[in-house]
Amino acid sequence: MLKVNAIDASYGSVQVLRSLSVSVSAGEVLCMLGRNGAGKTTTLKAIMGLVRTQAGEIDLDGTDLSKLPAHLVPKQGIAYVPQGRRLFAELSVADNLEIGLMARGMGRETRERVLELFPVLRERLRQRSGTLSGGEQQMLAMARALCLEPKVLLLDEPTEGLMPSMIAAIRDSVSSLRDQGVAVILVEQRVDAVLPVADRVAFIENGATRDTVPVETLREDLTLVHRYVGVGH
Amino acid sequence: MDFGPYLFLASLEGLVTAAVLALTALGLSLVFGVMRIVNVAHGEFFMLGAVLAWWFAGLVSGSPAFGFLIALVLSPLVVGAVALLCERTVLKRIDYNPEATIVATIGLLYIIQQLALTFYGPDARPVQAPINFRIVFPWFGWSGYKLVVIGVSILLLLATWFVLTRTRLGLIMRATQYDRETAQAFAIPVDKVYAAVFAIGAMLAATAAVLIVPIQQAHYLMGLDPLLLSFIVVIIGGLGSILGTVVAALIIGLSDGIISVFFSPTLAKILATLLVAFVLVIRPQGLFGATQR
Numbered sequence A: 001m002l003k004v005n006a007i008d009a010s011y012g013s014v015q016v017l018r019s020l021s022v023s024v025s026a027g028e029v030l031c032m033l034g035r036n037g038a039g040k041t042t043t044l045k046a047i048m049g050l051v052r053t054q055a056g057e058i059d060l061d062g063t064d065l066s067k068l069p070a071h072l073v074p075k076q077g078i079a080y081v082p083q084g085r086r087l088f089a090e091l092s093v094a095d096n097l098e099i100g101l102m103a104r105g106m107g108r109e110t111r112e113r114v115l116e117l118f119p120v121l122r123e124r125l126r127q128r129s130g131t132l133s134g135g136e137q138q139m140l141a142m143a144r145a146l147c148l149e150p151k152v153l154l155l156d157e158p159t160e161g162l163m164p165s166m167i168a169a170i171r172d173s174v175s176s177l178r179d180q181g182v183a184v185i186l187v188e189q190r191v192d193a194v195l196p197v198a199d200r201v202a203f204i205e206n207g208a209t210r211d212t213v214p215v216e217t218l219r220e221d222l223t224l225v226h227r228y229v230g231v232g233h
Numbered sequence B: 001m002d003f004g005p006y007l008f009l010a011s012l013e014g015l016v017t018a019a020v021l022a023l024t025a026l027g028l029s030l031v032f033g034v035m036r037i038v039n040v041a042h043g044e045f046f047m048l049g050a051v052l053a054w055w056f057a058g059l060v061s062g063s064p065a066f067g068f069l070i071a072l073v074l075s076p077l078v079v080g081a082v083a084l085l086c087e088r089t090v091l092k093r094i095d096y097n098p099e100a101t102i103v104a105t106i107g108l109l110y111i112i113q114q115l116a117l118t119f120y121g122p123d124a125r126p127v128q129a130p131i132n133f134r135i136v137f138p139w140f141g142w143s144g145y146k147l148v149v150i151g152v153s154i155l156l157l158l159a160t161w162f163v164l165t166r167t168r169l170g171l172i173m174r175a176t177q178y179d180r181e182t183a184q185a186f187a188i189p190v191d192k193v194y195a196a197v198f199a200i201g202a203m204l205a206a207t208a209a210v211l212i213v214p215i216q217q218a219h220y221l222m223g224l225d226p227l228l229l230s231f232i233v234v235i236i237g238g239l240g241s242i243l244g245t246v247v248a249a250l251i252i253g254l255s256d257g258i259i260s261v262f263f264s265p266t267l268a269k270i271l272a273t274l275l276v277a278f279v280l281v282i283r284p285q286g287l288f289g290a291t292q293r
Helices: A040-048 A093-103 A108-117 A134-146 A164-179 A215-220 A223-228 B003-035 B042-059 B064-091 B098-120 B144-166 B168-178 B180-185 B190-216 B224-237 B242-262 B265-282
Strands: A002-011 A014-024 A029-033 A053-060 A078-081 A152-156 A183-188 A200-205 A208-214 B134-136 B141-143
Touching: A002 A040, A014 A029, A014 A040, A014 A053, A014 A183, A029 A040, A029 A164, A040 A053, A040 A078, A040 A152, A040 A183, A078 A134, A093 A108, A093 A134, A093 B168, A108 A134, A134 A152, A134 A164, A164 A183, A200 A215, A200 A223, A208 A215, A208 A223, A215 A223, B003 B042, B003 B144, B003 B168, B003 B190, B003 B224, B003 B242, B042 B064, B042 B098, B042 B190, B042 B224, B064 B098, B064 B190, B134 B144, B141 B144, B144 B168, B144 B190, B144 B242, B168 B180, B168 B190, B180 B190, B190 B224, B224 B242, B224 B265, B242 B265
Parallel strands: A014 A208, A029 A183, A029 A200, A078 A152, A152 A183
Antiparallel strands: A002 A014, A002 A053, A200 A208, B134 B141
């Protein structure tokens, strides 16, 4: 469904992505694992058009996203949950959802469905989103992205800094999205957050994909994890 | 005249200043808030609004009210178009870099000013007020038009507030203000929002100028005072807060009116600047501004 093919990207004169390729199909969770600064977040930003690529294609069902201006990328059916959530903190929960709905012209039905997934948010619609707890903020970030009814969902470290029960809730919602046929790219630094939910794992190092393996391989043997992510993870 | 009525007159004059200042400053605050740029040419959009009002009002003969109404509608539109042109050809090209924008808008300031001098000339010219009745208080008579200025300003402030807080357009503008990158990830065309905000900011200043020009006359150097006072208001009121802008405009406008009448206009400016210094020391985000994250 989404094929990132040999993209290069730089911040100024520093090249961050070097001919990086990943792909994900409908109903699949691809996890990108790698150390800090390996280029995981940059890959997601490049897919969203927020970082321009200098080479390669980003193909979504026949459309080359890398040729589109950033604000047209989400209209193709890609939703993004950025690292650190990046809510519009001064806006209310309802306004944050409204911005998600407006992105692809979705209406009341979508809003209801999303609120059913995250009932906590319904009680806090008028609340300023910056005053939510960390877990609630993460749920809102997910909910806002789901308001696009995406074909592809990009998640950047959604479990960072959350308590275990919240991590489980996020993991469950990712699994149910996969079952609905959504393609998910999940960026993580910790392998234990990945094993229960991923289908395939791509190891990113120095801005390129070194290895892509089915998650079963890792469940039996963590050698690759130790090589690319380091011991202690 | 006794002290009481004298103070009353000074307050009324102060209210007129405050109303026009609130509109002008709101334009500056919008641009400053959403686009994170300092528009030094803001005062020239004000001046352009006044000069164009004189020109438009002169196009039609007959009732002054008709000429004024045409000016009130067309002048801000033309100024908005000029601002849009400046935004597309200059600010977009330098990618809204904060330092470069200051230099670029200083350049725009001089270009607009000199064009006005070339085509409009160095004279101060009045526009006739659309209405002519006087309100007669027991102690003095007061121009009814000044009440119209206050009324229209309040209406426009309310309209701006409504658009910003109650409409989708406002939501898009606020989302862009809070997080430009994430806004793009939600299909918000940040580029177009910037263009619109810059034009709307200039149009608010132009409208304020059209309102004031029957009282103050149009002149090619008239943009400096509104620019300085708008900066003072925005700093005191706090960025991006409409309420803060209005309250600060009231403080500055009223104190300017009252102090100018009883002491001297210079003292009013000194005190306003002193107030800015105090706000910057004690509450740098402004009276109503939120702390930046």
